[in-house]
Amino acid sequence: MSELDYWNGRLLKGAVSRREFMGRAAALGASTLAISTMLASADARADETPKKGGVLRLGLGGGSTTDSIDVTSYNDSVMIDTGHGLFDGIVEWGQDGRPHPDLAESFEPANGAKDWIFNLRKGIKFSNGQEFTADDAIYSLNLHRGDTKSGGASTFKPVTDIKKLDKYQIQISLNGPDADLPYALTDYHVGIVPDGFKDWAKPVGTGAFSLDKFDPGVRISLKKTRDYWKPDRGWLDGIEVTVINDSSARLNALISGQIDAINRVDHKAVALLSKSPKLQIVRASGGWHAVMAMQCDKAPYDNPDIRMALKLATDREQILKALFSGYGTVGNDHPIPPNDPYFNKELPQRKYDPDKAAAAFKKAGLTDPKILLQASDAAFNGAVDEGALLQASASKAGIKVDLKKEPADGFWDNVWLKGAFVSSYWGGRAAATQMLSVAYAGSAPWNETHWNNEKFEKLLADARGETDEAKRKPYIWEMQAMLNEQGGAIIPVFKDWLDAHLDKVGGHTPHGGFDMDNGYIMQKAWLKS
Amino acid sequence: MLNLVLQRLGLGVLTLFAASILIFIGTEILPGDLASAILQNSATPESLAKLRLDLGLDRPAILRFFDWLFGVLHGDFGHSLANGRDVLTEIAPRFANTMFLAAYAAIVAVPLAIGLGLLAAIRQGGVFDRLVNVFTLMTISVPEYFLAYLLIKYVAVDLGWFPSLANVTPETSFIDRLYYAFLPMVTLVLVIVAHMMRMTRASVLSVMASPYIEMAILKGLRKSRIVVRHALPNALAPIISVVALNLAYLIVGVVIVETVFVYPGLGQLMVDEVSKHDVPVVQACGLIFAATFILLNMTADILAILSNPRLRQPR
Numbered sequence: 001m002s003e004l005d006y007w008n009g010r011l012l013k014g015a016v017s018r019r020e021f022m023g024r025a026a027a028l029g030a031s032t033l034a035i036s037t038m039l040a041s042a043d044a045r046a047d048e049t050p051k052k053g054g055v056l057r058l059g060l061g062g063g064s065t066t067d068s069i070d071v072t073s074y075n076d077s078v079m080i081d082t083g084h085g086l087f088d089g090i091v092e093w094g095q096d097g098r099p100h101p102d103l104a105e106s107f108e109p110a111n112g113a114k115d116w117i118f119n120l121r122k123g124i125k126f127s128n129g130q131e132f133t134a135d136d137a138i139y140s141l142n143l144h145r146g147d148t149k150s151g152g153a154s155t156f157k158p159v160t161d162i163k164k165l166d167k168y169q170i171q172i173s174l175n176g177p178d179a180d181l182p183y184a185l186t187d188y189h190v191g192i193v194p195d196g197f198k199d200w201a202k203p204v205g206t207g208a209f210s211l212d213k214f215d216p217g218v219r220i221s222l223k224k225t226r227d228y229w230k231p232d233r234g235w236l237d238g239i240e241v242t243v244i245n246d247s248s249a250r251l252n253a254l255i256s257g258q259i260d261a262i263n264r265v266d267h268k269a270v271a272l273l274s275k276s277p278k279l280q281i282v283r284a285s286g287g288w289h290a291v292m293a294m295q296c297d298k299a300p301y302d303n304p305d306i307r308m309a310l311k312l313a314t315d316r317e318q319i320l321k322a323l324f325s326g327y328g329t330v331g332n333d334h335p336i337p338p339n340d341p342y343f344n345k346e347l348p349q350r351k352y353d354p355d356k357a358a359a360a361f362k363k364a365g366l367t368d369p370k371i372l373l374q375a376s377d378a379a380f381n382g383a384v385d386e387g388a389l390l391q392a393s394a395s396k397a398g399i400k401v402d403l404k405k406e407p408a409d410g411f412w413d414n415v416w417l418k419g420a421f422v423s424s425y426w427g428g429r430a431a432a433t434q435m436l437s438v439a440y441a442g443s444a445p446w447n448e449t450h451w452n453n454e455k456f457e458k459l460l461a462d463a464r465g466e467t468d469e470a471k472r473k474p475y476i477w478e479m480q481a482m483l484n485e486q487g488g489a490i491i492p493v494f495k496d497w498l499d500a501h502l503d504k505v506g507g508h509t510p511h512g513g514f515d516m517d518n519g520y521i522m523q524k525a526w527l528k529s
Numbered sequence: 530m531l532n533l534v535l536q537r538l539g540l541g542v543l544t545l546f547a548a549s550i551l552i553f554i555g556t557e558i559l560p561g562d563l564a565s566a567i568l569q570n571s572a573t574p575e576s577l578a579k580l581r582l583d584l585g586l587d588r589p590a591i592l593r594f595f596d597w598l599f600g601v602l603h604g605d606f607g608h609s610l611a612n613g614r615d616v617l618t619e620i621a622p623r624f625a626n627t628m629f630l631a632a633y634a635a636i637v638a639v640p641l642a643i644g645l646g647l648l649a650a651i652r653q654g655g656v657f658d659r660l661v662n663v664f665t666l667m668t669i670s671v672p673e674y675f676l677a678y679l680l681i682k683y684v685a686v687d688l689g690w691f692p693s694l695a696n697v698t699p700e701t702s703f704i705d706r707l708y709y710a711f712l713p714m715v716t717l718v719l720v721i722v723a724h725m726m727r728m729t730r731a732s733v734l735s736v737m738a739s740p741y742i743e744m745a746i747l748k749g750l751r752k753s754r755i756v757v758r759h760a761l762p763n764a765l766a767p768i769i770s771v772v773a774l775n776l777a778y779l780i781v782g783v784v785i786v787e788t789v790f791v792y793p794g795l796g797q798l799m800v801d802e803v804s805k806h807d808v809p810v811v812q813a814c815g816l817i818f819a820a821t822f823i824l825l826n827m828t829a830d831i832l833a834i835l836s837n838p839r840l841r842q843p844r
Contacts, residue, residue, distance in 0.1 A: 059694075064801050064805065065609075065611075065612075065619075065797075065798050065801040065802060065810075066567065066609070066611030066612055066801065066802065066805045066807055067612065068611070068612040068613070073567065075567065075568070075569055075571060147575075147579055148575075148576060148579060149564075149568075149576050149579045149580035149583060150576060151568055151571035151572075151576070152571075153573050153575065153576045154571065154573050157573075215622075215698075215793075216612055216614075217793075217797075217798070217801055218696070218793040219696060219698065242694065242696050242791065243791075244694070244791050245788070246788050246789055246791070248678060248681075248789070249681075249693065249694070249788070249789055249790065249791050252681050252682075252685065252686060252693040252694075253693055253694045253791070255686050256685050256686050256689065256692065256693050258692055258693065258694045259694070407559075407560055408804075409559045409560045409561045409566075409804070409806075410559070410560030410561020410562070410565055410566075411560075411561070412561075412565055412568075412569045412570045412572065413560075413561045413562075413565030413572070413577075414560050414561060414565075416570065424570065425570075445573050445574065446570070
């Protein structure tokens with residue numbers, strides 16, 4: 001190694017100043033060009049190496065004055081992001097789509113994946129000084145079981161027992177084998193608090209930050225009070241969240257530099273924003289998908305030809321372009337997104353075909369079936385427009401679709417799961433089998449399409465019980481093909497998550513799970529100097 | 530006079546009671562309830578039932594209303610059902626913010642509107658009169674969010690003079706508040722000036738047609754003196770009631786401006802809570818808004834009577 005390389009190495013490590021490096025390099029006879037190249041590469045590298053310190057200002061949509069720090073109540077971005085700043089989970093859904101250790105350092109199935117053993121990390125302290133042990137994990141997981149009001153209750157429905165094996169080991173038992181249980185535990189409702197903890201106004205967690213101020217629906221501030229146990233996370237000194245539910249206000253705050261990063265960038269503005277030199281768009285294709293759900297046991301949707309006619313009469317490209325400005329991918333009438341490892345690549349993409357739709361409609365042989373789509377923007381912003389687009393594209397195939405705009409209030413309680421043809425959406429699930437179980441298993445409470453097929457149930461059970469990935473693939477592919485061909489869900493579009501941040505923010509990376517790095521922005525982000 | 534005030538206050542309390550019943554019925558009629566609004570599409574029948582039980586939503590509506598009323602009569606406005614916080618502590622900072630913005634806008638808008646109205650009346654038919662009329666009509670005809678976005682685009686983003694986020698906190702100093710709330714204030718001023726200014730101009734001009742003004746003109750008084758000293762006092766009553774109406778709007782009708790500028794006021798709170806069916810908070814907000822209307826209208830009436838001695842004698 002030459003003298004110059006030695007000094008270059010020192011520079012990259014930040015062990016010498018730029019001024020000193022220039023002096024040394026010049027003394028060693030390096031050309032000005034060589035020196036400036038080395039300096040530039042050192043700068044670029046410094047920009048990519050996380051730095052400690054600074055306060056990140058987030059402007060987030062998806063907050064409300066009714067928000068609470070109670071993990072069981074989380075249902076939108078602001079609290080999901082905050083939760084990941086205050087608490088840690090058991091397992092994290094990694095960017096590679098796989099479960100990664102969080103407070104559990106390892107996990108393995110037992111008893112044919114009917115039981116799961118989680119080995120917990122040792123020596124992790126809560127913010128009150130108490131050590132994290134099995135009792136805390138069990139208490140925290142049980143918040144979502146039994147007599148609970150938790151939004152995460154459905155995740156824990158198959159869990160029959162959680163027991164302590166020793167101080168740092170727990171066993172979760174299920175009512176049937178599930179090779180994908182660790183994926184399920186990446187649910188954002190899972191935040192670990194000390195055993196018996198109840199006072200959510202003063203949260204105690206193992207997370208990177210402590211709560212400083214909490215004004216629900218307005219702002220939340222967190223500050224770092226101690227070193228985080230994850231060596232590569234928790235860089236910031238503090239975080240200021242301003243709740244900005246209006247998307248233009250959010251954008252303006254970012255452009256005028258009052259906020260460092262925002263979620264849910266209006267897709268219509270992305271093209272404009274990407275021209276701006278001082279900010280970056282973070283785009284992640286994910287599992288969020290729009291659904292128009294037909295109940296397979298109710299007339300006229302009990303007729304498979306009617307279902308097929310409506311699927312063929314849906315102009316997916318148009319819906320993607322009109323409602324999402326193209327930021328997403330077209331769906332293929334099954335809920336597995338193209339970036340999922342178990343996505344069926346060989347299944348042909350369904351396309352808008354008015355002639356085939358008309359033929360299928362004719363084959364159904366029904367005279368004037370009443371097709372009524374109940375849509376509401378409570379499902380997602382644009383659901384009513386989606387209905388109107390279906391109405392227009394179907395009429396070209398000679399199919400009459402009536403559209404009823406339902407009030408947003410009480411939509412999920414009164415219309416969804418009750419109406420025979422209803423607009424809805426699904427956030428992505430970490431594992432394909434999870435998504436298929438939660439919405440398409442015959443006995444699932446959220447089986448919105450009333451899909452109940454013996455062969456499908458068998459495939460699903462086989463897939464869940466099979467820990468060998470190569471062997472599971474054909475099961476999961478087959479299920480996608482079945483839903484595509486016979487299922488009751490029209491799935492026109494998978495939406496991209498769109499965030500944006502100023503150039504000075506580092507560590508804000510795309511994740512298909514949810515906006516703001518699947519809600520982990522507070523742990524991962526850092527500020528460039 | 531005192532009798533009148535007391536009588537009006539008594540009626541005001543009755544109106545508040547009626548309003549609270551209407552608000553309660555209104556939130557009950559809306560489909561869905563707090564439990565379904567919180568859990569949305571992650572509800573299971575069990576978690577819904579448990580949440581309803583926890584929130585006391587399983588009890589009949591009439592019982593819940595009288596419970597609430599009983600609490601209010603004892604000075605207890607209850608707790609937010611959604612996050613368990615005391616309603617008054619939840620509302621107090623928001624209410625202070627709303628009053629601050631309203632006062633800020635009123636202090637600028639009312640003198641401005643009356644001044645412009647008088648000037649327009651003095652220069653009736655002149656270039657100034659027409660310009661003011663056209664400009665204020667334009668600002669009142671454009672939806673307020675559009676005005677707000679225009680201001681943000683040009684003043685906040687392009688020029689960078691004032692912030693587009695008016696997210697004041699309890700620790701924000703008074704001077705900073707004036708700075709942060711500047712653009713929302715300008716938006717509100719632009720929205721309400723036209724109404725008050727045109728009313729000032731119209732009612733002054735209508736008085737200007739009366740014989741005693743002719744007398745004043747014949748006496749050789751200057752036009753400005755005639756308008757300010759002789760016409761204005763007699764034209765005050767309708768101006769006061771329009772001002773009161775606009776002040777009430779500043780308190781109860783600014784939710785869109787609050788949303789665009791992310792200003793933490795009462796309107797935003799109420800919209801959030803209505804969509805979540807959090808009845809105690811909705812009720813408290815509703816009562817504040819109703820009381821605002823009642824008090825402002827009462828003040829306007831009293832001021833009108835004071836400004837016009839003829840109204841003091843019941844015929």
